[in-house]
Amino acid sequence: MNRSIGLGATILAVTLAACHLSKPEYATIDAWLLCDECPDSLRLAVKNIGGKAVHTLDQALIGPSPGRRANKAAQFRYSYAMLPSPAVSESAYVADLLSNYVANYQSHAAISLGDIRTSAALAALQRASDSAAARKYRPDVVKVINVVLALASATSFGGTVNGNAGAVSARFADTVHVGRSAGLGWDGDESVIVHGSPFADSLLVARWSPDSLAFLAVAPLGDYAVSVTGLGANSARQVFPLRVVPPGYASHTAATAPLVTVDSIPQTRYLLLPSRPGDTTDFFRFEPTATHAVTASVTASGLEPATLRWLTCPALTLLTIPGPTTSVTGRVIDEQGRRVAGAEVMVPGYPTSAVTDSTGRFVLSGIAVEAARTFVARKVGFHPTRTLVQLAADSVQLGVVDSLLTAGTAVNRHASTLTMPAGSCRLLEVLVPFGGGPRTLRLRLTSP
Amino acid sequence: MWPLVRRRYALPVLLLFAHGCGSCYSADRPEPPSTSDVTALKIAPSTVFVVPGAIFVMRARILDGLGGVLPSHPDLAWSPGSGLSVVSKGADSAVVKANMLTSGTSLKSTITAQLGTHNAAASVTVLAQTAAGTNDIALGDNRNAMQPDVVLLDDLTAPIPIDDSLIAFVGIGLLGNLSGGTGEVARFASDQAFYREPVSWQVTKDVIDMRTPPPGTGPEPVETRAPIVATFRIWIASSKTGISTDADNDVKYATRVFRRERTGVALRALRLSAGKLGPITLGSGTNLCADIRAKLQALDVPSPNTSLAFSKESLNVVYVDDVVLPPTSPEEVLTPHGTAGYACPPDLVAAGAGTVILISAQRRGSGTLTHELGHALGLHEPESGHTNLVQGFSYTNMMWNSAGDIGTAPRSTFSLGQAFRINMDDHSWLHFVTGNTRNCDSTKVDRSCPPLEKEFP
Numbered sequence: 029m030n031r032s033i034g035l036g037a038t039i040l041a042v043t044l045a046a047c048h049l050s051k052p053e054y055a056t057i058d059a060w061l062l063c064d065e066c067p068d069s070l071r072l073a074v075k076n077i078g079g080k081a082v083h084t085l086d087q088a089l090i091g092p093s094p095g096r097r098a099n100k101a102a103q104f105r106y107s108y109a110m111l112p113s114p115a116v117s118e119s120a121y122v123a124d125l126l127s128n129y130v131a132n133y134q135s136h137a138a139i140s141l142g143d144i145r146t147s148a149a150l151a152a153l154q155r156a157s158d159s160a161a162a163r164k165y166r167p168d169v170v171k172v173i174n175v176v177l178a179l180a181s182a183t184s185f186g187g188t189v190n191g192n193a194g195a196v197s198a199r200f201a202d203t204v205h206v207g208r209s210a211g212l213g214w215d216g217d218e219s220v221i222v223h224g225s226p227f228a229d230s231l232l233v234a235r236w237s238p239d240s241l242a243f244l245a246v247a248p249l250g251d252y253a254v255s256v257t258g259l260g261a262n263s264a265r266q267v268f269p270l271r272v273v274p275p276g277y278a279s280h281t282a283a284t285a286p287l288v289t290v291d292s293i294p295q296t297r298y299l300l301l302p303s304r305p306g307d308t309t310d311f312f313r314f315e316p317t318a319t320h321a322v323t324a325s326v327t328a329s330g331l332e333p334a335t336l337r338w339l340t341c342p343a344l345t346l347l348t349i350p351g352p353t354t355s356v357t358g359r360v361i362d363e364q365g366r367r368v369a370g371a372e373v374m375v376p377g378y379p380t381s382a383v384t385d386s387t388g389r390f391v392l393s394g395i396a397v398e399a400a401r402t403f404v405a406r407k408v409g410f411h412p413t414r415t416l417v418q419l420a421a422d423s424v425q426l427g428v429v430d431s432l433l434t435a436g437t438a439v440n441r442h443a444s445t446l447t448m449p450a451g452s453c454r455l456l457e458v459l460v461p462f463g464g465g466p467r468t469l470r471l472r473l474t475s476p
Numbered sequence: 477m478w479p480l481v482r483r484r485y486a487l488p489v490l491l492l493f494a495h496g497c498g499s500c501y502s503a504d505r506p507e508p509p510s511t512s513d514v515t516a517l518k519i520a521p522s523t524v525f526v527v528p529g530a531i532f533v534m535r536a537r538i539l540d541g542l543g544g545v546l547p548s549h550p551d552l553a554w555s556p557g558s559g560l561s562v563v564s565k566g567a568d569s570a571v572v573k574a575n576m577l578t579s580g581t582s583l584k585s586t587i588t589a590q591l592g593t594h595n596a597a598a599s600v601t602v603l604a605q606t607a608a609g610t611n612d613i614a615l616g617d618n619r620n621a622m623q624p625d626v627v628l629l630d631d632l633t634a635p636i637p638i639d640d641s642l643i644a645f646v647g648i649g650l651l652g653n654l655s656g657g658t659g660e661v662a663r664f665a666s667d668q669a670f671y672r673e674p675v676s677w678q679v680t681k682d683v684i685d686m687r688t689p690p691p692g693t694g695p696e697p698v699e700t701r702a703p704i705v706a707t708f709r710i711w712i713a714s715s716k717t718g719i720s721t722d723a724d725n726d727v728k729y730a731t732r733v734f735r736r737e738r739t740g741v742a743l744r745a746l747r748l749s750a751g752k753l754g755p756i757t758l759g760s761g762t763n764l765c766a767d768i769r770a771k772l773q774a775l776d777v778p779s780p781n782t783s784l785a786f787s788k789e790s791l792n793v794v795y796v797d798d799v800v801l802p803p804t805s806p807e808e809v810l811t812p813h814g815t816a817g818y819a820c821p822p823d824l825v826a827a828g829a830g831t832v833i834l835i836s837a838q839r840r841g842s843g844t845l846t847h848e849l850g851h852a853l854g855l856h857e858p859e860s861g862h863t864n865l866v867q868g869f870s871y872t873n874m875m876w877n878s879a880g881d882i883g884t885a886p887r888s889t890f891s892l893g894q895a896f897r898i899n900m901d902d903h904s905w906l907h908f909v910t911g912n913t914r915n916c917d918s919t920k921v922d923r924s925c926p927p928l929e930k931e932f933p
Binding site for chain 1: 547548718721722724725728729731732733754755757774797798800801812813814815816817818838839840841842843844847860862864877878879880881882883884885886888
C-alpha cells in the first residue's frame with residue numbers, strides 16, 4: 029500500500045515539476061518580456077523552455093499586472109520630475125511611455141507563444157486575437173498577434189515568392205509574384221491574405237494564371253504574414269512572411285502622370301506618401317477620352333483630407349527647340365486651340381520670363397539645355413499649368429488647363445470623392461496636406 | 477491490476493494525461509516590489525574636505541531592498557553639526573554651508589540625514605588654510621551649491637600601492653602623503669569636464685592644482701572648466717504623433733542624468749526632420765549595423781535638403797517607428813521582433829556612418845536615449861555594457877538592460893567606473909573630442925581603469 033502511494037506521489041511530482049517553471053525560467057521569461065535591447069539568445073531561451081512557459085506567457089499576453097503597471101508608472105513619474113522643463117503634462121508623459129511598455133510586454137509574449145507553437149500556445153494567441161478589443165490592445169500589438177498566429181498555425185508556403193523560397197521583402201506597392209511549386213495543387217481559385225495589414229481590402233490580385241498569381245504589397249512598412257488559400261483539392265492554406273520596405277516613392281508631375289486606361293476602370297492604386305513636411309501633389313492621366321463618368325475616391329486614415337481636382341489634359345502647343353542653345357520658342361493655346369496672347373511663360377529658377385504675343389508665341393532665352401525643364405504658363409482667367417519639357421527633344425507640348433472643378437472633401441475616414449463627367453481627357457490631381465498618421469493613400473476609380 | 481492502478485493512481489494519472497505541459501498550471505510570477513520602501517540610507521560623499529565658507533551639495537542615497545537608488549523622498553531630514561548649516565534642501569539633497577572658522581584650526585563636524593528609522597552621517601572637515609601641512613593636496617574651484625569634486629588617486633609603485641583611492645573635497649582636499657612615484661589623479665566634478673593628470677608623487681608636498689585659472693593668467697587648461705559638449709543630431713523619422721516632443725523630453729532627461737552623475741559631459745542636440753518615416757530593420761548576422769548607412773539613406777537621413785552628412789566623428793540619433801531585429805533562424809518562419817533602442821558604434825558601421833543610435837518610437841521608455849548614449853560613450857562591456865548581468869549594480873543603473881518594473885525608481889545613475897570609461901575609453905565617442913584612448917577592456921587584469929562598479933564616495 030505504501031509503495032503504491034509513493035509511486036503515485038512520484039508521478040504527481042514529476043508531472044508538476046515538468047509543468048512548473050523554475051526560478052531561473054521565470055527570470056528568463058521576465059527578462060525577455062522586459063528587455064529594451066533584446067538579444068536573440070533571450071528569445072531563444074524562452075522558446076527552449078517550451079510548453080511550460082505557455083501559461084505564464086498567456087498571462088503576459090493580457091498585459092502586465094496592476095502592480096507592475098503601478099511600478100512602471102512610478103518610474104516614469106520620477107523621470108518626469110527630473111525634466112527641467114517638460115513639454116507635456118505629467119499624465120500625458122506617463123501614459124505615453126506606459127503604453128509603450130505594455131505593448132512591448134504583450135508583443136514579446138505573443139512572439140514567444142508563436143515560437144513555442146504548441147496547441148495551448150496557439151489557443152492562447154487565438155484568444156488574444158478574438159478579444160483584442162476587450163483587452164484594448166494597441167494596433168501594433170494586434171498586428172503582431174495576428175501575424176504570429178498566422179505564421180504559427182499554418183504550413184509554410186511550398187511554392188515560390190518572387191522566384192524565391194521562404195521570406196521575401198517587397199517595396200511598397202510592388203507586385204509580388206506567387207508561384208506554384210511542383211506537386212502543389214493549383215486550380216485557379218487561389219487567393220492571398222495579408223495578415224496584420226490595416227487595409228483590409230488592400231490585396232489586389234493583379235492576375236493569376238494556371239500556376240501563379242500576383243498581388244500588390246500594399247501595407248504600412250513592416251512585417252506581415254501572407255496566407256495563400258485555396259490550394260489543392262482541399263483548398264488548403266499555406267503561409268509565408270513578407271516584409272514591406274520603402275518604395276523610394278516620388279510623386280508625379282502633370283507631365284509625367286502615369287496613364288490610367290479608362291477601359292480598365294474599376295481599379296485601385298496605392299501611394300506610400302513621402303513624409304517630408306510639406307504637401308504632396310500627384311497626378312494621374314486618363315486616356316483615351318472616357319465615354320462614361322469616373323468617380324475617384326481617396327481614403328487614407330490618419331491623414332488630413334485630400335483634395336481632388338479634375339483638370340483637362342493640356343491643350344497641344346508646338347514648341348520649337350532651336351537645338352542645344354539657350355533660347356526656347358513656343359506657342360500657348362487654350363483647350364479649344366485658340367491662341368492665347370498675353371500669357372506669361374517662365375521656367376522656375378530662371379529670372380527671365382516671356383509674354384506671348386498676339387499669335388500666342390513666345391521666346392525664352394538663357395535656358396540651359398542639359399536637362400528637362402518645367403515651363404509654367406499663366407494668365408489671369410486661366411489656371412496656371414506646368415509642363416515638363418525635355419529640351420533635347422524636337423518638340424514639346426505646353427498648354428493651359430481649363431477651369432477648376434469642385435473638390436470634395438470629407439472628414440470621415442479622411443476620404444475625398446470626386447466624379448469626372450464623360451467626354452474629355454482628364455488629369456486627376458490629388459493634393460494631400462502633410463500630416464501625421466500612416467502615410468498611405470488609396471485611390472479607387474470606379475464607374476457608375 | 478488495472479482496477480488497483482486506477483484506484484491508487486487515479487489523480488496523478490489524470491493529471492499526467494489530462495494536461496499537456498502547454499496547458500498545465502503554473503504559479504504566477506512573483507510581483508515586483510510595489511512600494512518604495514527604504515531599506516538603507518547613505519550620504520554621499522561620506523567624507524568630504526571643504527574650505528571655510530564653502531556652500532556645497534550633499535546627496536542622500538536612499539536605497540530600496542533591491543539596492544535601487546530612490547530618487548527622492550520628501551520626508552528626508554538633515555541635521556548639520558557644529559560649524560555647518562543647511563541653506564536649503566531638496567527631496568534627496570541638501571545645500572550645506574561651512575561657516576567661517578573662528579580659530580586657525582580645522583574643524584571636524586558631521587551632517588546627519590534621517591528618514592524614518594534610518595540614519596546616515598557624513599564627516600565634513602572644514603580645513604584651515606594652513607591645515608594642509610606636509611600632506612599632498614588637491615585644489616579645485618570653490619563653486620556655490622555644487623556637489624563636491626571627487627578625485628580618484630593611484631600611487632601604484634608605492635611600497636603599499638594605492639589604487640583607486642577616493643577623496644571628496646570643495647576647494648582643497650587632503651590626499652595624504654603619497655610618495656611612491658608613478659601615479660595618476662582623475663577628477664569628477666559637477667558641470668566641469670573630467671580631468672586627468674599623470675603624477676609622479678614626490679616625498680615632498682605635491683600640489684595637484686585643478687582650479688580654473690583667472691582669465692589672462694596664462695595657459696588655461698580647458699578641461700578643468702566647461703564640460704565637454706557632446707553635440708549630436710536627432711532625426712525624426714517616425715510618424716508617431718508628438719514624437720518630436722518625446723525626443724526633446726528624452727534629451728532633457730539624458731542631459732540631467734549625465735550632469736548629475738558627474739560625467740563631465742554636456743549634451744547638445746540638434747533636432748531635424750528625416751525625409752521619410754518608418755521603421756528600420758537591423759541587419760542579420762553578427763554585425764547588425766553593417767549596412768545601417770544605406771538603411772538610413774532610405775529614410776532620407778541625412779535629408780537631401782540639408783548639407784549635413786555622416787562622418788566617422790558624427791553622432792546621429794534617429795527616432796524611427798520601430799527598430800526591428802531580423803529573424804533568428806532562416807529555416808523557421810519566425811516573426812522578427814523589435815527593440816527599444818540600439819547603438820551602432822563607429823567601428824561596427826560600414827561606410828563611415830559614424831556613431832548611430834536608433835530609438836523605436838513605439839517601444840522607447842524614459843531612459844532609452846540615455847541608455848543608448850551610454851553605449852555610444854564607451855559603456856560596451858562586459859555583457860555588451862549591460863549591468864544587469866554584472867555584479868555590484870542595481871536596476872537603477874542607466875545601463876541595466878530592462879525597460880522593466882523591478883522597482884519603483886527609474887534608471888538614473890552612472891557609477892564612477894562608468895563615468896571614467898565615458899571619458900577615457902577608446903570606444904567612447906568622446907575620444908574624437910578628447911583624444912583619450914585608454915582600453916578599459918574588462919578582460920584585462922590591470923589597474924589602468926577603476927572597476928566598473930566603483931561608486932562615487
